[in-house]
Amino acid sequence: MEIAIKLSQFLLSLSLLIILHELGHFIPAKLFKTRVEKFYLFFDVKYSLLKKKIGETEYGIGWLPLGGYVKISGMIDESMDTEQMALPPQPWEFRSKPAWQRLIIMLGGVTVNFILAFIIYIGMAFFYGDLYLDNSELKDGIAVNSDFGKGLGFKTGDKIISIDGESNLHFHEIPNKILFSKQVIIARNGQEMTLKMPTDLIDKLLDTKKHSFIEWREPFMVGMVSDSSANKEVLKPKDVVRSINGIETKYADQVVDIAQANKGKALKAIVLRDEKEIPVTIKVNSAGKLGVYAASLGVESLEKLGVYKFNKQEYGFFESFPVGIEKGKNQLIGYGKQLKAIFNPSTGAYKGVGGFKAIFDIFPKSWSWEIFWNITALLSIMLGVMNLLPIPALDGGHVMFLLYEMISGRKPSDKFMEYAQMVGFVLLISLLVFANGNDIYKAIFHK
Structure with a gap:
């Protein structure tokens, strides 16, 4: 189907x-x-x-x-x-x-x-308006979960200041803009740094087989508990880990770091379940894992927990014209950049050129x-x-x-x-x- x-x-x-x-x-x-x-x-x-x-x-x-x-x-x-x-x-x-x-x-x-x-x-x-997250909303910086992102010099907690001199960005624009950029200015521990992007950035990303290398940070929500997990009777799907051993865990990467630092230990935690905070004792296995799969919360839950405030912009009939024209213009310019990269062998972008299957794959299920x-x-x-x-x-x-x-x-x-x-x-x-x-x-x- x-x-x-x-x-x-x-x-x-x-x-x-x-x-x-x-x-x-x-x-x-x-x-x-x-x-x-x-x-x-x-x-x-x-x-x-x-x-x-x-x-x-x-x-x-x-x-x-x-x-x-x-x-x-x-x-x-x-x-x-x-x-x-x-x-x-x-x-x-x-x-x-x-x-x-x-x-x-x-x-x-x-x-x-x-x-x-x-x-x-x-x-x-x-008809749909705009739903977006301002880059300024990421007050605690980005999440970098891939080796590719780390190889470019990014770290979890970095704040993106500008990309090739452009600031005031919406977060969903950032990864694509980085792909065609020369330099990205970030703030790390209060200090600004400039990261130079390699010419063959697209080629390197294609080799990773993954297209997501920078994400927003979000809380650790349990998606599924493994049958072999020691936490099978402790954690339930949709539990959100709020703290471990008295340490607030606002983001999933903090939970991962604490688990890695406490291999084989039992830890006191607070989870949010059905809008109630519940104390539990979670067990970390010898590999520093909880034996669960994390899940994404979604826009509504992130707003409800006060993690981010998303902007929902609606437009009247006549307001829609300049907005739509601007979007079309930006897409046209963006595709022009992609085409330029494809015809430049040093970028390796030609390796990402796809045919009918590639077009078929972009449609949702x-x-x-x-x-x-x-x-x-x-x-x-x-x-x-x-x-x-x-x-x-x-x-x-x-x-x-x-x-x-x-x-x-x-x-x-x-x-x-x-x-x-x-x-x-x-x-x-x-x-x-x-x-x-x-x-x-x-x-x-x-x-």
Whole structure:
């Protein structure tokens, strides 16, 4: 059932993005009286799952879910219809239209992608608002539980002051900003320190197989008690450890440290259970463990215990517009940084490039419209940016040649465009193989 829910979200998001992207080409083509022969969701290699011809256009659904397309008459595209191109140009063909009209048709898809993303962010601001934790709320600093985070120089209790000179951060922004940063200023024991981030930071993080290296500190709440634990009859799920041997344990890392320092001992503790403080005697095993699995408290419980105060910001209809536009702009800039890192071999970010499985994996196992729309907006930005790359066979490649034509006054020959399209197609297949090959490699070796 979980797989079905993930797959449903994946296919719905992908279909929505493909159809709207292709509509971005279709609508200006029709406005400029350019014939559109096909409009397909997914590719119809050899045969179609569904198809119906309305007017001059065949609408259909292909069987190969690797994208979609509109086939515009008189255009060198992925169909490589050289027979049509060998005939004299017709008034309804793409190649017969002025360069400015062809440019608008080619930019239509990515324009829709960007507009869609901004509309989604505006809608999310209006319907869901914002829930965030200001970095200033972490008065006792961050939690660093991974060797990767410690290797970068961070320690539990550090306070993040700024990242590349940027302060006033929301906590959820911090890990991602660190990944693309050069230096982070922290406060440790009242002293400010500067941590230099390595160029291959992303590569090192990918090698750890974990993406969480900085977290907020929170109390130790029992999630599950092991059957072999000496505390099986003492501790219960959802118990929150408030103190041990008279020492306040506000955070889970303090409980861990005390347990490690008292291997094999019995300790007096106070736990919060059903909103009542209860004294118990807990036993620490020879490995310095309590024999329980810790769990996260969640936003509501953290606020109830007075650990943090989260900000819930709601927006009116008109207020949602600048907020959504700002979010879209930040996502666009952020993805641009990611793309720059991917094309810089020294960062090792290319190792994290994923294909369809990577996209499938980011959807949750339970249905959430808020998460669905957030992912769809991000994918729309990614699709728009990727299509703008100046690679023949992508929209950006066509735009590049159209701009050359408009500036120089010389139109590239159809034969040149055919060769360029073939080169671009080979590059795209290579990128597709690389991205999905990365998925396969990670599935086998990064379990």
